[in-house]
Amino acid sequence: MPEIKVEIDPEEVGMDSARLERIGTHFQKYVDDGRLPGWSMLVSRENQIVYHAQYGFADIESKSPISQDTLFRIYSMTKPITSVALMILYEEGRVELTDPVSKYIPSFAQPMVFMGGGSNDPTLRPATEPMRIWHLLTHTSGLSYGFLYANPVDTIYRNNGFEWGSPKGLSLAETVDKYAGMPLLFNPGSEWNYSVSTDVLGRVIEVASNMALDEFFRTRIFEPLNMVDSDFYVKESEFERLATLYLRAPEPDLTSRIDFMGDLAKTKPTSPSGGGGLISSLSDYHRFTQMLLNRGELDGTRILGSKTVDYMTENHLPGNKDLQSFGRPIFAETNYDGVGFGLGFSVVIDHRATKSLSSLGQYGWGGAASTTFWVDPLENLTAVFMTQLLPSSSYPIRPQLAQLVYQALID
Numbered sequence: 001m002p003e004i005k006v007e008i009d010p011e012e013v014g015m016d017s018a019r020l021e022r023i024g025t026h027f028q029k030y031v032d033d034g035r036l037p038g039w040s041m042l043v044s045r046e047n048q049i050v051y052h053a054q055y056g057f058a059d060i061e062s063k064s065p066i067s068q069d070t071l072f073r074i075y076s077m078t079k080p081i082t083s084v085a086l087m088i089l090y091e092e093g094r095v096e097l098t099d100p101v102s103k104y105i106p107s108f109a110q111p112m113v114f115m116g117g118g119s120n121d122p123t124l125r126p127a128t129e130p131m132r133i134w135h136l137l138t139h140t141s142g143l144s145y146g147f148l149y150a151n152p153v154d155t156i157y158r159n160n161g162f163e164w165g166s167p168k169g170l171s172l173a174e175t176v177d178k179y180a181g182m183p184l185l186f187n188p189g190s191e192w193n194y195s196v197s198t199d200v201l202g203r204v205i206e207v208a209s210n211m212a213l214d215e216f217f218r219t220r221i222f223e224p225l226n227m228v229d230s231d232f233y234v235k236e237s238e239f240e241r242l243a244t245l246y247l248r249a250p251e252p253d254l255t256s257r258i259d260f261m262g263d264l265a266k267t268k269p270t271s272p273s274g275g276g277g278l279i280s281s282l283s284d285y286h287r288f289t290q291m292l293l294n295r296g297e298l299d300g301t302r303i304l305g306s307k308t309v310d311y312m313t314e315n316h317l318p319g320n321k322d323l324q325s326f327g328r329p330i331f332a333e334t335n336y337d338g339v340g341f342g343l344g345f346s347v348v349i350d351h352r353a354t355k356s357l358s359s360l361g362q363y364g365w366g367g368a369a370s371t372t373f374w375v376d377p378l379e380n381l382t383a384v385f386m387t388q389l390l391p392s393s394s395y396p397i398r399p400q401l402a403q404l405v406y407q408a409l410i411d
Contacts, residue, residue, distance in 0.1 A: 002399040010050040014411025015043075023404045024053040027397075031056035034254035034369075035395055037246050038066035039387040040282045043405055046380050047290055050407075058243040060255065069385040070241045071234055072386045075276040075367035076284065079150055080200040081230075082274035083137055083223060083344025085205050085213075085306055088220055094208045097134040097343075101141075101200065103348065107180035108200075112181040113142065119155035124183050131188040132205065136197040137343040138316050142184030143195035150328065153185045162196070164261065166271045172213065175271040176203045187330070192317060192327035192341060203273025213272045222284075226290055226300045229281035232272045242266070242279070245369060258390065276368065277278050282386050289382040292375050313363045313377075315340030315349045317382060322349060356399050357406035371397045379409065 004237040010017045014286075020043065021192070030036040038056025042049055043070055054066045055371050089095045096102075102109040135141040144150075160182060161167035166175045179200060184191055202213045209216050214232050222230050232274055233375030234242050245262030246255040265279050287298060294305035304312075323336035323346070338353025339346050345363040348354060364374030370392045373384045383405050385397070392398075 006049050008048040008050060010045075011410075013045040013048060013050060015045055015408045016410045017048050018406075019390060019408035019410075020051040022407070023051065023401070024055065026400065026404055028055050028303075030395070030397075033206060033294070034252075035207065036387050036389055037244065040066050040068075040070060041383065041385040041401075042282060042286055043383045043408075044286065044293075044381065047293065049286075051179070051302070060244070060246070061257070061410035064168065064240075066243070069229075069241055069281065070386070071229060071238065071243060071279050071281055072371060073243075073262070073367070073369055074278050074280045074371050074386075075369055076283065077365060077367040077371055077373060078274060078276050078278040080292075080344045080365055081217065081278065082198050082201055082205070083215055083312065084275075084304060084334065085221060086133070086137065086201055087304055087312060087343065089205065089208050091305060093393040095133060095138070095405070097132070099133050100131065101136065101204065102130065102292045105176055105180065105200065107177040111142070112183050113187055113189075114153050114185055117152070119152040119159060122152060122183055127184060127187050129188045129190075129348045131184075132341070133201075134316065136189045136201045136204070138341050139195055139197050139396055140189050140192050140317070141200070142186045142187050142191075143179060143197050143200065144190050144193055145195055146147060146298050146310055148235045153183055153187065155180050164195050165264070165269075165273065165276075166192065168270075170271050172199075172203050172206065172271045176200050179389065180198075188319070194324055194328075196275055198344070199273050202272065205274070213274060216279075217373075220289075221303060224303060225287050225288055226297055227280070227284040229280055231283045232277045232279070233268045234279055236266070238267060245388050245390065247390045255389065262388075280293070282384060285384050285386075286382070289373055289375050289384060291383055293380070311348055312343040313345055313361070313375075314342055315347050320349065321355070347361065366392055366398060368392055370394065370397055372401065374402070379406075381405075381409075 040054035043051040047278035058064045109116045111127040115123040116125040148154045148163045184188035282292035291298040295306035295309045340349040348362040351358045359376045360380040362376045369391045
């Protein structure tokens, strides 16, 4: 993998070196007291890396340290990559945002909406609005996640084997047909709910491109951006680079390794998850964020047009509402006041309402194992944080990271 190094004196781009060091000082405590196994992160401004640090272990039990080439399960940080892939097809005229999903996946032609009752005897009625491509991109499709444990529809997902990932042996086509056979939580477009929408989007990409999802990612995004470490699984020759996955545990241990989930990354999936299946490295995801910051281009290679990136990173929730008012609650360590949702990203629409240092138009997302990233066009700044602790709601890592990064700005 490419070497990560600080490329410029932070003061040259309006950041204070001593203040940036507060980031490592703060998160070192997370490792020293057992809350995190280890972490790696970087901050860039004006496409120059101003801060890079890593601390702790990729594997606690063997004392294997986090290093520059450590591989991480990025879970839902896969979603922005899948969204970019869909918009590549949009730019080529092969997909329209208003297309019904059933145009590509016929099993979604007649969705039913949950109206009440329990998971074993739900009351259903036909949806009054077709599920469209933009509904998938914005998580307003009415789909859900089995691991949310928020309503009977989530229970139906679990009863069908969809809590974390898909039942063993299903193809992506078979997986999304199973989703289509389960009730929607609401009529498409009427609410926001975190869901398998982006997994369905992955199948749309396959149908529209006539290419397997992993192949599309490789040829249209990863190879052009020199993202050499990103894939849906880790090859055996690279197993030693893969960080161990941990689960938050009660005191005094605080972490517990969770190999039955972690080891899934070592086998090529039959149903690649566009919503949460990628493994990547800090340097790879940094390159992805720089492409976004540059409005679709990196090192002379253009992935998307600048207008497309601008459009994706605006709020697409009806009435310019935020997630707090339009969305169903999800477990997270932050609230979503002042945060809307675009085509694959959360977007800050009222930075004062967030009660956190942020910028109008800042966008990003995070993963279930406490990874996170954001892109700030106003400050010409990006940040990527990698670790491996489930769930992401364990500690307030994301808001703390934001305040520590932004307090280092001095221009």
